[in-house]
Amino acid sequence: MENISMKDVAQKAKVSTATVSHVINETRYVAEETKKKVYKAMKELDYQPNSVARSLRSRKSNIIGLLVPLVASDTSNFFFMSIANGIEQVLKENGYNLILSNSSEDLSIEQDQIKVFNSQLIDGLIIAPVDSQKHDYKENLRGNYPVVFIDRQPKELTSDTVLIDSGAGTYKAIELLISKGHTKIGFITGPLGITTSDERLQAYKNALKNNNLSYDESLVKIGSATFDKGHSFTKELVEETGATAIFAANNIMTMGAVHYLQEKDIPIPDKVAIIGFDDYDWLRITSPPLSVVKQPSYEMGKKAVELLIKRINGSKDPYDVHRLPSELVVRGSC
């Protein structure tokens, strides 16, 4: 199939390409009669505007990049995919499209993907950085497009950032467990060094301190964020450390923890209470239904898009960090 260009339309409608362009973009007045001719020619030729040429000329692609750290495991992706979904929705309403890209939680892959984005393809980037604390993103992110960081706070404030205050939800969860009389509360987390993990552990410590409980290192288990680690950490905490309550600081380890308790027929919450992280439908089907700290992922995506579009439209406001509240959802497991 041959490609129809604006020139073809212009010829057929007996007008100039400028007129065709202005009809399409409604960017200057065109007489009704002329418009009609142009529309007719477009229809007859089945004209499809070439968005690449348009982007080149207008220096605007209407495409937004999203770079998230998905790992192979089936479940850890839910959170970011949920965000992606929210972002996609809001972008569409604003006439933008989404390029989804995956850093696989690997810094060098992330840098490669950023290089792809730097080649003038996108109007803006939303990124959940792999290594927000040690790595300096200023060096890589020097494409001439605005950037919004999500979920993890970069060490320097060089862009707008949207975070979830997961500390607050964690703090409430731990306090709830304490109020129910638990003194040995196990804390299971993925690797430290990303802001979300650090924040949750800090909230755990604070809650203990403010309630006159001493911090016991043996109750804190740190390892890769996997189902199996969630499982084995819970086993250790319950069997060896004598924990009567478990807090899991991410969704996949939550599942591993629940799995262990159900497998051993340990009564929840009578023998061991548990509070998990992230709220998904599947948590409703455990028995009893799981209490969780819920993160507003959709809202985070939405907020990120709003900030990004504001920047694309030229805002020069000082960079801002937005914190969305996390919420403690109390169900039967504690």
Next chain:
Amino acid sequence: MENISMKDVAQKAKVSTATVSHVINETRYVAEETKKKVYKAMKELDYQPNSVARSLRSRKSNIIGLLVPLVASDTSNFFFMSIANGIEQVLKENGYNLILSNSSEDLSIEQDQIKVFNSQLIDGLIIAPVDSQKHDYKENLRGNYPVVFIDRQPKELTSDTVLIDSGAGTYKAIELLISKGHTKIGFITGPLGITTSDERLQAYKNALKNNNLSYDESLVKIGSATFDKGHSFTKELVEETGATAIFAANNIMTMGAVHYLQEKDIPIPDKVAIIGFDDYDWLRITSPPLSVVKQPSYEMGKKAVELLIKRINGSKDPYDVHRLPSELVVRGSC
């Protein structure tokens, strides 16, 4: 920040833009000395090639579109997101990028999104069509890029198609239930008319027939694919129709069904056996762990990409329908 173009690099390196281009793309011989000069200039200027200009000129964007029908509910997306993940992975290995787009399971939104793609932006499209049986995609999909259909078979074979033979897994599941002595097997499904649902229902009927069980319409519940429908259908089947086994034909209704059984403390599988659809980590945490029909979503994404890239590279083979096998994973719930 000013934009550095190839011209700047050429000037700095005292060569022509042609040479710079050939150095970057390794598309004709360039003397080592010259190459070095060019690389040096690129580095010093921090040159980022403009992929939009490249696409315009070379008529190749290295971008693939993916159009999937996600709906708002948190869980129904897992399947397609899992596919997206697989696709993204394989594309990256081949130097392509992914534009993710969402039809929201709505035909008119889908057509709008296809129009966006038709504007010469993408080199190929992978689509899980909303309405594969009634709607004729030939009319919309006339961009000059190859297309691969996934998950749902379009009524006419106008493109390569990758499907999962979910009928085979369903058949095995129903036969297993029959072999355990069940004669009243409830079947819960989302709306018919999409090939996957139709295929699963047909397999159910076939399994009954081949085992000399009569088909009882009151055991088949058809409705929107939601958690709550899965819940209420199961309730009706167990309380009113007297079903002793449940087969749920998609993942979200599976969850609703399990939720009902656990809520009512109905012993699984002693009182009611259940087999669900799609295999995710969270199914391991139900008690007992759920038996499911597992779909190879990653493999489907991978196969779709392979077919698409073959077409992009000019293959003129006749269109092909690939069927990937589904698998019955037997755990404790039946």
Next chain:
DNA sequence: GTGAAAGCGCTAACAC
């Protein structure tokens, strides 16, 4: 072994 220059399809400044 390298350069000059046309042109991909569009937008927008300038002209009338």
Next chain:
DNA sequence: GTGTTAGCGCTTTCAC
């Protein structure tokens, strides 16, 4: 109200 035309940054043909 509309047309002419330069040029976005790159690839590629033709020339030497």
